Amino acid sequence: MQYVLFICTDPAGEPYDEASDDVETWFSGLQERGKHLAGDRLRPVEDATTVRVRGGERLVTDGPFAETREWIAGFDVVEAADLDEAVDIAAAHPMARFGRIEVRPVWPL
């Protein structure tokens, strides 16, 4: 199964510590096992643009669609046998400590 990991900030997370940010190790480990399909960081919400079309009219606004203190800082698409494996992968990501990670199964069309 494919899962998307939404890497989120979290004001209640552990304080960021560059020395223990092992995201590179996390990434290369998954790559070696062929589990990492796609992913990247995202520019902060200041650079976000929200688009809606209502009654044929296009509405473009500055900012994210939800005003919260947490925002999505990155995403990864991973291949895992089941939710337990996806959760193991997510738990090993440094942002599980500094922020939080939402694990969502991909729903293929």
Add this chain to the structure above:
Amino acid sequence: MRSPVTAPDATAPDAAEPVATALARVVATDHARIAAAVIATVGDWQVAEDALQDACERALVSWARDGLPANPAGWLVTTARRRGIDLLRRAAGREATAQRYGSAVERGLLVPGDDDGEHEIGDDRLRLVLTCAHPALPLQARVALTLRTVLGWTPAEIARSLLSTEAAVDKRLVRARAKIAHAGIPYRLPSPQDLPARIDGVLAVVHLLFTTGYADAGRAGLMAEAVRLGRLVRELLEPAAPERAEASGLLALVLAQGSRQRARFDADGGAVLMDRQDRSLWDRDAIAEARQLLEQVLQHAAHSRRPVGRYVLQAAIALEHAQPLEAAGTDWVRIAELHRLLDRVAGTPVQRIAWAVAAGRAHGPLPGLEVLDGVRRGEELHLFHAARADLLEAAGRLEEAAGAYARAAELAPGDGERAALGARRRALAERCARTAPTARP
């Protein structure tokens, strides 16, 4: 008291009653084993549920016609497996059903099992219990799914026990089964390093069942089910597994606390405090079993030099309360010491308040008040003020005690408790008036 999964069909009126009873008995005693075996073959929980319902309906007809099979549980498993595979094959061809069952088909989970005999249904119950309590499911769904799938309750029975409606319980169960399929919650044992945390999740469900039943006399049946489930979980774990200590501890805890059930209420249904209870009504067999379990765990722990967990400590405290034949025989020093240990392992505000009460009984009001000072956000809890009032009164600080009783009564959630606290306050006021006639009552 348990009813079969569906109401009996009236096709064979004479035989229907004993057959329905036999089916109800099989479902009540063997549901976990049956459901586990069907899920293992079918893969999808909703298909398994529907197939098992169908098998129960067929059993009523078939057993009435042909007599009871030699192995009723095996008969149900075989019939439900066939039905489940049939449902899945049809689902693959039909859009609407495929929406519901599709993911399991697509993922190739559905390898039809070898055509099982009616005797070998194996034991998949640990997998079943662990999946029902998976942390990715909401707590309420874990409880409902455990009651339904492991213990064989009907949605109507679950609704009565959880103060919900049958429709709401049904919805919750369907939603939980859908998440298992869609999110890929696996039906397998977790890795050894994950097992303790996952067993903790199962024990939390057992404990919740118990406390829900303990808190409400109308739902006391949940306590017996908690004991049953606690027993099952313990049996399913290897004797040497470290998780088994906590499972044994929890079983001992629910046995020891449940042992007082017949003495906890007076004839009018009012609560009777522990030191006023008629101890001859306590269930001595349950207490003896709890004690035996606890002794085994403590021996093991001493042997392996492993620290004991919170359920073991809570069980030890419950047993200290349950063993003496008179309230005066309670060993408060030991209870206070056990509470001190428990506070280090799993301290909660309510637990610390209980420690303060025990410390007060064991060592006097001042040490009790000292423990109470450490309760996090205690001011918000009526139990905190009630304990404080009691300790202050014992320490002779009567005006402060009167204030604490008043605060406790304000915060008390139930009329009964509020009335009891009000009575304590009035008694205190009388005492003040007697000892110091000038003091304001």
